[in-house]
Amino acid sequence: MVIEMGNGRKNNEIEIDLVEVLHILLERIWLILGMGLFLALVCFIFSKFVLTPTYESTTKIYILNKTGETSVTYSDVQMGTQLTKDYAELINSRYVLEEVIQKLGLETEYRNLRKQVRVATPADTRIVSITVEDIEPARAMQTANCICEVASSHIQNVMDIEAVNVVEPANTPTVKASPSVTKWTLLGGIAGVLIICISIFMQYAMDDTIKSSEDVEKYLGLSTLALIPIVSDGDKAKVKGRPKKVKRK
Known part of the structure; x- marks a missing residue:
């Protein structure tokens, strides 16, 4: 899937791999479900204890x-x-x-x-x-x-x-007409899931960094000759802390 964004003379294309997006969403499924449950709980409490029933x-x-x-x-x-x-x-x-x-x-x-x-x-x-x-x-x-x-x-x-x-003739109602706690809770859960999914999708679509050799070949059309590992500060400290070997004569 390719999205073209025109701005004057400059045309930018964002290529979106739907399979990769689905994979990213599945990796963060617990975050998505957690957000949905959180907003559902907020809407439940709001409709149950805050809103005035009619x-x-x-x-x-x-x-x-x-x-x-x-x-x-x-x-x-x-x-x-x-x-x-x-x-x-x-x-x-x-x-x-x-x-x-x-x-x-x-x-x-x-x-x-x-x-x-x-x-x-x-x-x-x-x-x-x-x-x-x-x-x-x-x-x-x-x-x-x-x-x-x-x-x-x-x-x-x-x-x-x-x-x-x-x-x-009219009678005295015993069941409240609104708000519907079930409806509010369901809409809150759906809204939470949609918000976090859109946020993850936008983060993926705007991320143009190169993360692997496959990305280099895919986006730049270049072949990877070698990989240079990144050494963290902790690894440097370990290397410096190693005792030097003394050659015996």
Whole structure:
């Protein structure tokens, strides 16, 4: 694999041996696994003990349009599905959410509460689900039910709807919605492995030193005639410390 790097008139080529890169990664497999486990542990502790858990409570309503017929046709369902987008905007409107804040005495603002509310419409239905996310399970349930009550009245007045029926009231959540400790731990481990692998790869790609006679022949195209061993300071000291032999006459 050859990577060309152009810079003006100078063109530099970096030749990368994928087999050699794989060999280097395998040699440092314990370092890679250690980094992955370390970041996974950090993310586990952070998501488990640092991040504030949030809970979600959902209520569902069914919106019935005014019609003279008792039966509901497929076109009615399609029309109702299209109108659910309008219902979602009305549910998230300032009028509804500010009235909810006032009724429950919430210490928050309209913008903040809107971020906590999620409105969804299942396909081919006229059912609208209202989900509220909060750090307090009981408050999430109370807010969802209050939004359902206020929004039902507001939708009937604005859209001239026959009735808005509660399909499923909100309940107190017992399981936290976020953060997911498993997801955080898994992502942390993957991030740790990727970071150390990229670091090792960059170190290999930028290293242009000659390490062996094979590198001389490979990169310079020259034949090696002889090898000169490198003598360390310790070896020099050993050589100097050896007693000289005295020739006997």
